[in-house]
Amino acid sequence: MHKPTIEDVAKRANVSIATVSRVINRQGGVRQKTEARILAAIEELNYIPNAVARSMVKKTTNTIGIIIPDVNNPFFPTVVSGIEQKAREKGYFTFLCNTNESADTERELLTILLERSVDGLIITTADEAGDQLQTVMDAKIPVVAVDRAIKKFEVDTVLVGNVDGAYQATRHLILQGHKRIAIICGPQNTTPGYERFVGYKRALDDYGIPVVQEYVLEGDFKEESGRRLTKQLYQLPERPTAIFSSNNLMTVGCMKALYELDWKLGEEVSFIGFDDVDIATFVNPPLTVVSRPMRKLGEVAFEMLYERMTEGWDGAKRHYVLSPELKIRQSCRLK
Amino acid sequence: MHKPTIEDVAKRANVSIATVSRVINRQGGVRQKTEARILAAIEELNYIPNAVARSMVKKTTNTIGIIIPDVNNPFFPTVVSGIEQKAREKGYFTFLCNTNESADTERELLTILLERSVDGLIITTADEAGDQLQTVMDAKIPVVAVDRAIKKFEVDTVLVGNVDGAYQATRHLILQGHKRIAIICGPQNTTPGYERFVGYKRALDDYGIPVVQEYVLEGDFKEESGRRLTKQLYQLPERPTAIFSSNNLMTVGCMKALYELDWKLGEEVSFIGFDDVDIATFVNPPLTVVSRPMRKLGEVAFEMLYERMTEGWDGAKRHYVLSPELKIRQSCRLK
DNA sequence: CTGAAAGCGCTAACAT
DNA sequence: ATGTTAGCGCTTTCAG
Numbered sequence: 013m014h015k016p017t018i019e020d021v022a023k024r025a026n027v028s029i030a031t032v033s034r035v036i037n038r039q040g041g042v043r044q045k046t047e048a049r050i051l052a053a054i055e056e057l058n059y060i061p062n063a064v065a066r067s068m069v070k071k072t073t074n075t076i077g078i079i080i081p082d083v084n085n086p087f088f089p090t091v092v093s094g095i096e097q098k099a100r101e102k103g104y105f106t107f108l109c110n111t112n113e114s115a116d117t118e119r120e121l122l123t124i125l126l127e128r129s130v131d132g133l134i135i136t137t138a139d140e141a142g143d144q145l146q147t148v149m150d151a152k153i154p155v156v157a158v159d160r161a162i163k164k165f166e167v168d169t170v171l172v173g174n175v176d177g178a179y180q181a182t183r184h185l186i187l188q189g190h191k192r193i194a195i196i197c198g199p200q201n202t203t204p205g206y207e208r209f210v211g212y213k214r215a216l217d218d219y220g221i222p223v224v225q226e227y228v229l230e231g232d233f234k235e236e237s238g239r240r241l242t243k244q245l246y247q248l249p250e251r252p253t254a255i256f257s258s259n260n261l262m263t264v265g266c267m268k269a270l271y272e273l274d275w276k277l278g279e280e281v282s283f284i285g286f287d288d289v290d291i292a293t294f295v296n297p298p299l300t301v302v303s304r305p306m307r308k309l310g311e312v313a314f315e316m317l318y319e320r321m322t323e324g325w326d327g328a329k330r331h332y333v334l335s336p337e338l339k340i341r342q343s344c345r346l347k
Numbered sequence: 348m349h350k351p352t353i354e355d356v357a358k359r360a361n362v363s364i365a366t367v368s369r370v371i372n373r374q375g376g377v378r379q380k381t382e383a384r385i386l387a388a389i390e391e392l393n394y395i396p397n398a399v400a401r402s403m404v405k406k407t408t409n410t411i412g413i414i415i416p417d418v419n420n421p422f423f424p425t426v427v428s429g430i431e432q433k434a435r436e437k438g439y440f441t442f443l444c445n446t447n448e449s450a451d452t453e454r455e456l457l458t459i460l461l462e463r464s465v466d467g468l469i470i471t472t473a474d475e476a477g478d479q480l481q482t483v484m485d486a487k488i489p490v491v492a493v494d495r496a497i498k499k500f501e502v503d504t505v506l507v508g509n510v511d512g513a514y515q516a517t518r519h520l521i522l523q524g525h526k527r528i529a530i531i532c533g534p535q536n537t538t539p540g541y542e543r544f545v546g547y548k549r550a551l552d553d554y555g556i557p558v559v560q561e562y563v564l565e566g567d568f569k570e571e572s573g574r575r576l577t578k579q580l581y582q583l584p585e586r587p588t589a590i591f592s593s594n595n596l597m598t599v600g601c602m603k604a605l606y607e608l609d610w611k612l613g614e615e616v617s618f619i620g621f622d623d624v625d626i627a628t629f630v631n632p633p634l635t636v637v638s639r640p641m642r643k644l645g646e647v648a649f650e651m652l653y654e655r656m657t658e659g660w661d662g663a664k665r666h667y668v669l670s671p672e673l674k675i676r677q678s679c680r681l682k
Numbered sequence: 683c684t685g686a687a688a689g690c691g692c693t694a695a696c697a698t
Numbered sequence: 699a700t701g702t703t704a705g706c707g708c709t710t711t712c713a714g
Contacts, residue, residue, distance in 0.1 A: 015486060017691055028701045033693060043699060058485055063462040064402045065691035068706050073399065083428055086421075093418055096445070105459065108443055110431070124440065127398040150393055151350060267629065291629045294602065352707055363685045368709060378683060400707035404690050 016057040024053040036061055067129065075105045076317065077125035079118060079135040083110045085233075085261055087287060087306060088136070091158060094310025095134055102318055104131070115139035126151055132317045134310075136160050140203060154320035156313045160203050168316045170309055170332040174204050177302040177336030178211025178256070181284045184300070184338060185254045186219045189347035190282060194227035194252035196241050196262050205233070208258045208286055227252050231262050238265025239272075246273050253281060253347055260287035267295050282344040297342035304336050351392040359388040371396055402464065410440045411652065412460035414453060414470040418445045420568075420596055422622060422641060423471070426493060429645025430469055437653055439466070450474035461486055467652045471495050475538060489655035491648045495538050503651045505644055505667040509539050512637040512671030513546025513591070516619045519635070519673060520589045521554045524682035525617060529562035529587035531576050531597050540568070543593045543621055562587050566597050573600025581608050588616060588682055595622035602630050617679040621671075632677035639671050 018036075022029045027046060034042050035050045042050075053059070067073045078095060080088040092108060099106055107125060111118040118138045125133065126147060132154045137145075142164035148155060149165055157169040185193050195212045198205030209228070216223055226248055231237030238257060242265065245252055257263040263285035270277050277283055278297045285292075288303040312332055319325050353371075357364040362381060369377050370385045377385075388394070402408045413430060415423040427443060434441055442460060446453040453473045460468065461482060467489045472480075477499035483490060484500055492504040520528050530547045533540030544563070551558055561583055566572030573592060577600065580587055592598040598620035605612050612618055613632045620627075620636045627634040647667055654660050 019691080029692080030694085030702075031700055034700090037693085041699065046699080058482060060458065060461045060482070060486075062464060062691055064399055064408065064464050065706090066693075067399045068403050068691075068708095069693045071706075083424065089418065089424060093445075105442060105463070107440060110428075123395065126395050128440070129397060129399050147393060147395070151395075290599075291626055294626045294629045296631070354707080364708080365686080365710080366684055369684090372709085376683065381683080397707055400690090401709075402690090403692095403707075404709045406690075 015062075016059045017062070018059075020057055021050065021053045021059050024057060025050045071129075072131050073129050074103055075107060075128065075130050076132040076134060076314075076321075077107045077109065077121075077128075077130040079109045079111060079121060079125075079133070079137070081111050081113045081136055081138045085259075086290065087260060087304075090306040091136075091310040091313075094307035095314045096310075097307075098311050098314040098318070102314075104314075104318075111138045113138045115144060119144045122148055126153075132156075132321045134158055134313050134317055135162075137162060140201070154317055156317045156320075158309060158313045166329040168320065168329050168332075170312045170316065170334070171203070172304045172309065172334045172336050174207035174336075175211040175214065177286060177304070177338075178208040178258075179215045180211075180336070180338045181256050181286065181302045182212045182215035183219070184340070185256065185282060185284060185344060186215060186221065188254075188282065188344055190254040191221055191347075192224070192227065192250065192252040193221070193254045193256060194229065194245050195256045196238055196258055196266065197228065197230045198233045198258045198262075200230060202233075205230075205258065212256060231258070233259050233261060235261045235265040235268075238262030239269040240265070242266045242269035242275075243273065246275055251281070254344065255281060255283050257283070257285040260285065260289045263287070263289055263299070263301075264291060267291065278343050278345050282347070284344055288339060292341065295343075299343045300341045301339050302336045303339045305334050308334060350397075351394045352397070353394075355392055356385065356388045356394050359392065360385045406464075407466050408464050409438055410442060410463065410465050411467040411469060411649075411656075412442045412444065412456075412463075412465040414444045414446060414456055414460075414468070414472070416446050416448045416471055416473045417568075420594075421625065422595060422639075425641040426471075426645040426648075429642035430649045431645075432642075433646050433649040433653070437649075439649075439653075446473045448473045450479060454479045457483060461488075467491070467656045469493055469648050469652055470497075472497060475536070489652055491652045491655075493644060493648045501664040503655065503664050503667075505647045505651065505669070506538070507639045507644065507669045507671050509542035509671075510546040510549065512621060512639070512673075513543040513593075514550045515546075515671070515673045516591055516621065516637045517547045517550035518554070519675070520591065520617060520619060520679060521550060521556065523589075523617065523679055525589040526556055526682075527559070527562065527585065527587040528556070528589045528591060529564065529580050530591045531573055531593055531601065532563065532565045533568045533593045533597075535565060537568075540565075540593065547591060566593070566600075568594050568596060570596045570600040570603075573597030574604040575600070577601045577604035577610075578608065581610055586616070589679065590616060590618050592618070592620045595620065595624045598622070598624055598634070598636075599626060602626065613678050613680050617682070619679055623674060627676065630678075634678045635676045636674050637671045638674045640669050643669060 018029045022032045035047050109121045115138045134156045136159045142162040155167045197209045200206050229241040285301045288301045292299040353364045353367050357367045370382050444456045450473045469491045471494045477497040490502045532544045535541050564576040623636045623638040
C-alpha cells in the first residue's frame with residue numbers, strides 16, 4: 013500500500029521501467045499500443061512521478077530560491093508575483109524566503125537553499141557588500157540581484173532608475189515654486205537609499221537651490237521612521253513647504269504624522285513619495301508619487317535567470333535598469 | 348571541480364561515508380578525534396549536504412505546501428507569515444502557491460506538490476467541495492484547511508467565527524439605531540461568504556428587523572464588486588443607512604465608491620467591514636471593523652499539521668475556531 | 683567505534 | 699521499439 017513507483021507501473025503494463033520513463037517524459041519512440049497500456053497503468057495506480065528521485069539523477073530541481081528582505085513591504089510581494097508567474101510558465105517552482113533585513117538570516121537561508129539544490133537564485137540582499145554570497149558563487153549557481161546591487165560579485169542585476177525617479181520628483185516640486193524641500197532618506201548604505209538622495213540633490217543643484225542640512229533626514233525605510241522624522245520636520249523653526257519621502261512605508265508613516273500634527277497636506281505642505289502605495293488614493297488629497305514597474309521588475313529578473321540556467325550562458329553580467337514614472341495626483345500644490 | 352559530496356569528505360578525512368553521515372546527523376558514537384577530522388574536511392571542502400539525496404532515502408522532504416486563493420488579498424500573506432515562522436522554527440520549508448481562486452489551477456498545483464513529495468499541506472481551497480483533494484488523501488499526506496472547510500474529506504480545520512463576527516458587526520449597527528442595514532456578501536457557495544450572511548441575518552432576526560432583499564447583495568470578495576454594489580445601493584429609492592461589507596477587498600471598493608458618489612461616510616451612511624484593512628485608519632472617519640487574528644490562524648494551522656506529520660497521529664480530525672474581535676473606530680454613527 | 687553494502691525512484695547510456 | 703544496468707548522494711542495517 014505504498015506510493016506507487018515507476019516499477020509498479022512497469023509491472024502492471026508488462027514493460028520495463030525504461031519504457032515507462034520514456035512515456036512519462038514524452039521522449040517518443042514508443043509504440044502506440046505500448047504507450048496506451050502504460051498510460052492506463054499510470055491512471056489505474058494513480059501514479060505520480062517522484063520529482064525528488066528525478067532531481068537526484070538529473071542534478072537539477074526546477075526550483076529557484078527567492079530572497080527578499082521584508083514581506084511586509086508590499087513592494088516585494090508584487091515583485092515576487094512577477095517572478096512566479098514567469099517561473100510557473102517555464103515549469104519552475106519557487107522557495108520564497110524573507111530575511112527581515114538580517115544578514116545573518118540571509119546567510120542561513122542561503123545555506124538551506126544550497127542544500128536543497130536550487131537551480132538559481134533571485135535576491136534582494138540585506139547586505140549589499142555581498143560576502144555572504146561566496147558559497148553561492150562557489151556552487152556556480154546563477155544569481156540575479158533585484159533592486160539592490162551586490163558589490164563583491166558580478167551578477168546580473170535589475171534595478172529601477174532611483175536617481176532618475178528622485179530627480180523627477182524633486183524637480184516637480186521645484187517647478188511648482190518650492191524652495192524649502194525636505195527629504196526623508198533611506199539608509200545611506202543601501203543603493204536605493206543613497207541613489208534617491210543623489211537624485212534629490214542633483215535636482216536642487218541644477219536649479220540652484222542650496223541643500224539645507226535640517227531638511228535632509230535619514231530614516232530606515234520603515235513606517236515608524238517616516239512618522240518620527242515628519243514630526244521632526246514640523247518642529248523646525250522654518251518648516252519645509254514640501255517633503256519627498258524615499259519609500260512607500262515611510263510615506264505611510266508621514267501620512268500618519270501629518271494627520272496627528274494636523275499639518276495640512278497639499279495646503280501647508282506639499283508631498284511626493286517614492287513608490288506608489290495603496291493608501292495613495294485614500295488620503296486627501298491623493299498622493300503624487302514616483303511609481304515603479306514592480307511586476308515587470310520580477311519578470312525581467314526571472315527571464316535573466318532563466319537564460320543563465322538553461323543556456324548555461326556565461327557571458328558578461330548585465331545590468332537592466334527600468335524607468336520610474338511620475339504619477340501626478342494632488343498632493344503637490346503651487347507655492 | 349564538482350560540488351563536493353559526502354564521499355569527498357570521507358576520503359579527505361580517511362573514514363567511510365557512514366561515519367561522515369553520523370557526524371553530519373549528530374548521531375554520536377564517533378570518537379572525538381575522528382569527528383574533528385571530519386569537521387575539518389567539511390570545512391575545507393565547503394561541503395554542504397545534499398537535501399535531495401537525503402530526501403530520497405528518508406522519504407521525507409521537510410517541506411510543506413501552502414495553497415492560497417489570492418495573493419493580492421493581504422489577509423493571506425499575513426496568515427502565511429504565521430505559518431512560515433512556526434515552520435522555520437521546526438526546520439520546515441514551504442512551497443507557497445496561489446490559485447487565483449481557480450479550481451483547475453489548484454488541481455495542477457496539488458499534483459506538482461505531490462510530485463515534490465511535500466510532507467504536509469495547508470490549504471485555503473478554491474473549491475470547498477474538495478474532490479480535487481482525492482489524490483492528496485490517497486497519498487496519505489496530512490492536510491490542514493484554513494479559513495475554508497473541505498466538504499468531502501475530514502481534515503483538520505482552523506477557522507474564525509464568521510457567524511459570530513458578522514453577528515457582532517450587525518448588532519453594533521442595530522444598537523446604534525440603524526434599521527436599513529445593507530450587506531455586501533461574499534459568494535454564497537463559500538463558507539466565509541455564507542456564514543457571514545448568516546450572522547447578519549441572525550442579528551436582524553434577533554432584533555426583529557426584517558431582511559430586505561434589496562439590501563442583500565452578493566459580491567465576489569474582490570475590490571471591484573464592492574465598488575459596484577455600493578453604487579447599486581446608492582441608486583435605491585430608499586438608501587440603507589448602514590453597510591456591512593463581508594471582506595477587506597470589497598471594503599476597499601466600497602470606500603472608493605463612497606468617495607466617487609460623495610456619499611458621506613459616517614454621516615450619511617455608517618459602515619463596518621469584516622477584516623481590518625490598511626486603509627482603515629486613513630479614510631475619514633476611520634473604519635470600524637471586525638478583525639481576525641490572522642497570524643495566529645497560520646500558527647495554529649502549522650502546529651496542527653506538525654503534530655500529524657511527526658506523531659503520525661491519526662486521531663479524529665479537529666476543528667479549531669478562533670474568535671474575531673470588533674474594533675470600534677468611527678465609521679458607525681448613531682442613527 | 684567504524685566500515686561495507688544495500689537500496690531510495692528515477693534517467694540515460696548501451697544493448698538487443 | 700524495448701530492455702538492462704549503472705549510477706545520482708545519502709541513510710541505515712549489519713558486521714566486524
